Every structure is written in C-alpha cells, then in structure tokens.
Amino acid sequence: AAELAQYCLMLGDDALIYAHRLSEWTSNAPDLEEDIAIANIALDLVGQARLLLARAAAADPSLVPSLPEGSPVPDEDRLAYFRDAGEFRNVRLAEVPNGDFAELVTRLLVLSTWRLATLQRLVDHPDAVLAAIAAKGVKELAYHRDFAGRWFVTLAGGTEESHRRLTAAMATVWPLIPELETGTAVERAVGVDPASVAPEIAVVLDQVLATAGMATPDAPALAGVQGRTGRDGMHSEALSRLLAEMQVVARAHPMGRW
Amino acid sequence: AAELAQYCLMLGDDALIYAHRLSEWTSNAPDLEEDIAIANIALDLVGQARLLLARAAAADPSLVPSLPEGSPVPDEDRLAYFRDAGEFRNVRLAEVPNGDFAELVTRLLVLSTWRLATLQRLVDHPDAVLAAIAAKGVKELAYHRDFAGRWFVTLAGGTEESHRRLTAAMATVWPLIPELETGTAVERAVGVDPASVAPEIAVVLDQVLATAGMATPDAPALAGVQGRTGRDGMHSEALSRLLAEMQVVARAHPMGRW
C-alpha cells in the first residue's frame, strides 16, 4: 500500500504541478479558443490530481502532513498545500517555468503522449480506484495530445518565426524526456515501468515530428543531482517558487474552510 | 507613541518593499557597475527598514505580530514577515512590478527625491532614534538620487530607443506621484507632511526633466479604492504576490533561527 501511495503521488504531482503551469496561461493565450482549451486541459489535470492524491492518502495515511487538531483541511489539500518541494514527486518537465506558446505546445505534446501511454496501461490495474482514474484520464489525455499535436504541426508549417520558435522550444524540452523514461523502483513495482512505454512514446513523437517535418533534437539528458531527479524529490530551482505561490493562501489558514 | 510607530512603519515599509523590487534586479542589470549600484541602494534601504521597523516595534509593541511562545524571531522580522498585505503601509509606487531599466531609473528618481526631502526634515525630529535614522539615510539617499538622476539624463539623451523607453516609463510612474504627496493624518501629526515637501519635489524633478529635455507627463493620479491607497493598507494586486515570495521561508519556520 505504501508503494501504491507513492505511485499515486507521482502521477498526482505530475498533474497538479503541470496544471499550475498551464493555469498561468489563463488570460494570456494567443486567442480565446486557445485560452479556453488550455484552461480545459488544466482543469482535467487538477481533476486527476485530486483523485490521485486522495487515493495516495487513503493507501498510506502516514504520507499526509499533519495539521493542528481539528483542522478541516481534507487530505487531498494537505498533500497539495502542506508538502515542501523536496516531498513532491513530479518529473521536472512538469515544473519548469513557462516559455512561449511553442514551448507550451511542445511540452504538452511530450507530457500528454507519455501520460496517455501510461494511463492506457493502468486501465487494468489491480487497484480498482487507480484503474478507474486511469480510464477517465485516457479520454482526457487523448484530447490534450490531439490539441498539442495539431498545434505542433501548425507551428512547424506556419511562418519562419513559428518554425524558429518551435525549434527553440524543442531544444528546451527534449533534455527533460530521458527523465520521464528512466523510472523508479516504485513505478516498476506497482505501476507502469516508464522504460516499457518509452518505445511507444518514441513512435508517437517520431510520427508527429515527421508530419511536422521537424528533426529530433540531439540533446543530452538534463542531469539530476547525484543521479537524483524529480521522482526522487530532487527538483529544479523553479519548484520552490511555484509552491510559494500555490500554497500561500492555504498555508496562511491551516484551520480554514474553503 | 502609537502614531510614531505607525509613522515608522510607513517609512520602513516603503524602504523594505522597494528594496525587494530593487533586489530583483540582482544579476539582471545592464552591466556590472549598475548591478553593483542597484544592490547597494537595495542594501541601504534594507538597512533603513530594519531600523525603522525596530523603532516602530519599540514605540508600540502591540503592532508586532505574535508568534508561538518561545519563538526567537526578532521584532523587525515579525513585522517584515508576519504581516499580511493589508497591514503594510508603503505607498503603491514602492510595490508595483519592475519594468525595464528606464522604469527603474524613473521610479528611483521619484522615490529617492521624495524620501530624501522627507528625511532631511526628520533630522531634527523630537524622537532621537528617528532623527538618527534620518541623518544616516540622508547621505544614502543623496547617492540614490544622484545615480537615478544621472541615468535619467543619459537615457533621455542617449538613443531614440532609450528616449522612447524613458517616456513610457514616465507614463507609468507619474500617476503614482500624487499618492506620495497626499499624506495621512499620521504623517501630518508626527512626521513630515508630504504636502509640505511636494513643492520641493516638484522643483527637483522639474530641474532634472529640464536638464534631460523631457516634458512632464500630463497623467491623472492612479485612483485608490474608495479613496484609500497604500498608506491606508489598500494596495495593488502586486503586493500580495511580492509578499508570498518574500515571506515564504520565514513563515515556514516561525520557531526558526537564522
């Protein structure tokens, strides 16, 4: 159960943290249609995060940060708002600061391709709750990937400027892909081994890149610290800043009702 | 004593909050000399803030936020780190987000001219502590104003681009000047009535603008909310975001020693 909880935390944190980055786009997108679509994707991911964090808390209550006696803050929010950066288990690609719209499209393409492949395999997971979360998520992720894929092709074949920006975005996103594929003992034990989905991700990305006429960047992996990366709680400098913002109101009111 | 404390809080918060904005420039300035100069100005203002907040706490201990029994956090830090946005008394010009270097120069010119004129009058204040803080501050502020004034003239007479940016910066800064000159009952009672320094500020700014060949912007005052502005605890949306960052580590450790 402790491992299942850890695994749900990983998937939940990916969703929560990337939803935060997506939500920063609200009222800043290139046009209304994209503003709505991005908010929608963020909303799906917040929904997934809630279910996954709740599942993690149920599977291993010892994970849940304790608050003063009588606090009405529910478990999902204790996990979201009362953990520090080193306790988050998301991959770093979910947390790095936003760039331009090309960066959004590229990152979303990679993350949604990866997450879709993962959730598809979790649909039959022995844990019925996780399986149900995955089944719901698969439909959502298919839309996310489709949105990203269409824009990826559009930007690739749009103007010189959009092509240039997409190339730059790929250079920043690609070094974070190996981290997605490495995986941890927990993932291998109770979830989907990322190494086993890596070939599928490669096929999908190759296909999109081929359609778009973009070359795969030849970028080495972004190193961790002593081999440890996001899944191990070793993050980039960006995460603590993100959390300072995300958690500020909740932490000011540990006894608050919302 | 309550009014003196409030007054020290106003002057202290101006220094603390603007020092924060200045410190955001660290490692981002146009050249090393400016990076050093801006850090120096921020450092002077942090120093002034510490003395003023400590004086406020001593003059009216009821102002100081209470922390758990036995907390070693000193009064100056309780005031800096454990008040919410609505309890800060700085003018809004101190808190609005940074723009480009022209904005830095313009804002610093206005704020340092105003603060220098104020501190010069406080040198003879009946409160010996405040008078001493003012005497020290006058020397520092003279340097800040000089730095800003020289760059103001340089940007005005530099390139078309720098002239255009300076004009735009003035358009964002000028609407916040009337708030500096309005003043509150507290300032009139125990400090320097801002209305009484307004003519001197106008003379200095006119002089700098004349040397630079820049026209005074014809900008109406930035309104408050129901007539209330920074001195009344009514701030812009930027302050709560600034504080979320500034206070995050201190608030996570109310019993911490640093």
Add this chain to the structure above:
Amino acid sequence: MQVDQAPLEEAFEATIAGNDRIEPRDWMPEKYRQTLIRQVAQHAHSEIIGMQPEGNWITRAPSLRRKAVLLAKVQDEAGHGLYLYSATETLGISRDELTRRLIEGKQKYSSIFNYPTLSYTDVGTIGWLVDGAAICNQVPLCRTSYGPYGRAMIRICKEESFHQRQGYELLMTMMRGTDEQRAMVQESVDRFWWPALMMFGPPDGDSPNTAQSMAWGIKRHTNDELRQRFVDMTVPQAKALGVTLPDPELQWNEERGAHDFGEPDWDEFWAVVKGNGPCNAQRMAHRKAAYDDGAWVREAAMAFAARADSVGRD
C-alpha cells in the same frame, strides 16, 4: 441612388413593437446597428477583461476543489466573450477589429473590473455581488430585440447564475470557518458593495442613451430600476450570510415596499469610466501584452491554413 427606406423602417419598427427579434439579415437603422455594436462589444470586452481580476487567484486558490471551480469559471468567461464577439460579428465587424478597438481604448468594458482583487475572498464576492448585479442587468437582455444578442444572453445568464451561487457558497463556507476568514469576507464585501451598485450605470437623469435604447428594445429597464432590484435581492442574502453592507442609509421602506439606500460616489464612478480607476492601465496593458505576444501564433495559424487551403485546391 437613394433607396426608399420607409417600408424597411416600418417593418423594423413593427418588429420592435411586436417584441419580435431583429435578425442579422434584416434591415436595421444604422444607429441601431452602431448602438448594438457598442453595447455587445462592451459586454464581450467585459467578459475578457473580467478574466483578469479572478484569474489573479487561480494559482493561489486555497483548495484543489476551489481551484477547479475558479478555473472553470474564468474559462466560462472566455466562452462568454467568444459568443458575444460572434454576436457582434453578425453586425458586420470582426473580432480582431473589436480587440483592436478595446486595446486602443476606443471601446470600453465594465468599470467593475478596474478594481483590484486583494484576497482570495474577492473571488467569492465577485461571484455573489458582481455576477449578481450582472444577472440583474442581463436577464432582461435575454428578451432584447437583436436575435443573436438575446440568444447569447440566455446561455450566459444560465452560467452566470451558476457562478453567482458558487461565489455565495464560497463566502458562506468561509463564514463557517475561522474568525480571520469571517473578517476577510466582511472586508471584501465592504470593498465591492459600492462598485457593484455602480455597475448599473449612472442615475437615470445622467444616462442620456437609456431612452433610445429602451425605445429600440435593446434595453428593457432603466439603471435605477435595476439597481433597486439588485439591492432588494441582495439585502436578505447579506443577512443570511452574516455580513453588514457598508451603507448606513440602507433600510427597508415599508411604504415603497423596497429598500432605501445611499448614493454611490459618482465622482469615483466617472473617474474610473474615464480610465483613472485603480487598475484600468494594468488591465489594458495585460490585454495588450497577451494580444501582442500571441500575434506570431495567429499569423502562423493563418499561414498554415492558407497553405493547407491552396494544397486542397490543387
């Protein structure tokens, strides 16, 4: 060559008189068209600018449930903007042109969005008071004489009243929380009460366009009528919530069967309308930055579509 407009005008007047809808293909007086463009565009702009004050708190929402609710609400506002721009486009003007008019300050948006949101509580207060006032203004517009506008309003009003209930529910929940939370609710209501009353526009005596708009069936009630309706609706809600409305003159008038209430600060109102509110410059700068930053994306999409199109035609 002058076409004889008399029969067209007669048909238009008959439609208005019969409370029927004018549709995009129908003839309409140029002033009617311009008035509608101004009003519907202003409404659309209000939805888009209105995303900012609440959007300010999405990343800081204090629970995941509230984060989802707020994200969905701000997304709805973008959706409303979209319908309303579409309705305006049926009057012969493009969304891009409307956006340019907004950014250049040639068209306005609701002044309420020029006030800052200073705590998360403001999300609830905006839902309760601001959406509440908007609904009072908008429900009659569901019967407005221009078809596309009326139909957009029906959908929008349904969602707005959902938002209003969500806002009220947030405040109600906070009132059951800590003393600090209750104080936050009161403080927020104190700040938004008067600006909410101003949302109905100046007193009838100072509202020169009202008469014509009512004659055309674009508007259905005067500003003061709607303001009174809002106050009467809100006072019992405030009581149930346990907050005080910051108006010492507010009291029930048995004779009128309505509440008496104080006069908003109309100087403040006009200052904000003229662009000098606390956030006008900030809201416009934000909108302009998003529009400018997105230009290359819109251009890329157009270039891509044009290429796909020309390939399709080959």
Add this chain to the structure above:
Amino acid sequence: MQVDQAPLEEAFEATIAGNDRIEPRDWMPEKYRQTLIRQVAQHAHSEIIGMQPEGNWITRAPSLRRKAVLLAKVQDEAGHGLYLYSATETLGISRDELTRRLIEGKQKYSSIFNYPTLSYTDVGTIGWLVDGAAICNQVPLCRTSYGPYGRAMIRICKEESFHQRQGYELLMTMMRGTDEQRAMVQESVDRFWWPALMMFGPPDGDSPNTAQSMAWGIKRHTNDELRQRFVDMTVPQAKALGVTLPDPELQWNEERGAHDFGEPDWDEFWAVVKGNGPCNAQRMAHRKAAYDDGAWVREAAMAFAARADSVGRD
C-alpha cells in the same frame, strides 16, 4: 621582420624564477598570455554566474539581517567579477568580448554553479564549502606570477574568507534552531560536499595543463594537493557544526597525517563540465537574457558619452 626574442624570454624566465611579478607592459610568451586570459576570464565568469544560485534566495531570505548579508555578498561577487575582468583587460581583451565568449559557450566558468540552490540553507553551505574550496584554490594565486591577477586575488581572498565565515555562521545558527532546520543543513551539505571536492579539478593524472601552469607560476599547487588541504581543513569544521559529511571512506590516516577520502564521481564532473549539468542551460540563458536586455542601455550610455565628448571638444 623577426625580433630576436631570446633576451625577452630570458628576462621573462628570470622574473618567474625569482618569484617576481610579470606586469602588463612586460614582454610575455603568447601561450602564457593566452593561458592567463583563459584562466582569469574563467575566474571572472565564475564570479558573475555565481551570483545566480545565491541570488535566487535574496528575495526569500528569512530575516532582514540575512537579506542584507546575502545582498552584500552577491554584490561582492559582482565586484570580484569587475576586478577580474579589469585584470583580464590588461592582457589586451575587452570585457565585452569576454562576455560574448562566455555567452557563446567559448569560455567556461566553475562547474559548481551548475548545481541548483534548493533551499535557503544552500546559501550557508555555499559560503562554507564552496567559498571554502575557492579560498583553498585562490590563496596560492595571490602569489601568482601575473601582477594584476595576483593583486586582484589578494582583495578577493580577503572578502571570500569573510563570506566563508558568514556561511558557516548561518549554518551554525540554524543548527541551534529547530529539528527541521538541522535536517535542512544536513540535506544541503549532502548535496554540496561532492561538487565542492570537484571544484579542485580532475585528479592530477587527468589534468594536462597543471604542469605548464605551475612552471609559469600561474598555479602553485596541484589539484590533488589542494583537495587534500580542503578536506583536512573542513572535517573539524563539520564536526563542530554537528553534520556528517556524506563519505563513508572519510577517516583520519595517522600515518599520512591527513584524511583519507572517497573518490568523487568523475563521470558527473565531466558531464557538468561539458555543459550537461542540472543548471548549465539555465545559467547561460539567464546571463544571455540579462546581457541582451541591457544592450539598449549600454548603447544609450555610449551614444550619450559620445555626444558629451563631441560637445566638450567644440
């Protein structure tokens, strides 16, 4: 026309042999000049890039006293960068050219700054371990053969050792704080210990330039000698602090009169040197953005100065 270099070379060698300083006007071998440019520029770049990891915490410093200390420290680093660029300029290359070489990745900076700062504690750890290691490297450089470099190092070392004491004092204070704070100190030391050891460069066997640099008096000790000195200096400090250094092989060797210690992960070292550390791209992007954003200011200053100059000459 070939000048006879023999007497010049002889004079140069004599100066080196006598442990005297080479000054900018003195003749020097071209390879000596190039080696110095590379080394002093790398040192200057390290100071400038080194502002970022600590600067990351200025706005979040948990007390006003610490905020002032940190601001002053990062400012000192900018100052060190300034002296060192000036020293490099005496070798006939401009600061602007050096900055371009940095941004284009043609010159390096110390790899330690490619590790992230993940808590405020890292400010203390960097002061203690990173500045500590820097001092071990730099104290001998005060006697380096090139005059301007040696004199800059004297001033820099004085300030660095002040920073080192401040960093150690922060950690010491935190160790007297809460359990959580003590855990933060240990976690931070665990992350920085090995990268600090790597600051002395690869093992002597893999350091091909060391011999020539020592012969020229640019360098005074081998990498391994300095690393040993650092370990021996730091172990008792760690004990006084109450933290464990994360090396199971670390122990006093009575025979050698020095500590034995484990081997750093040299694969990690070379990966970071080659640009693939956790923050290389981020640090370079930050530096490049600041440089690019400042271009219009530097141009304005030059244009203004040129105008003032031409007026002065009229």
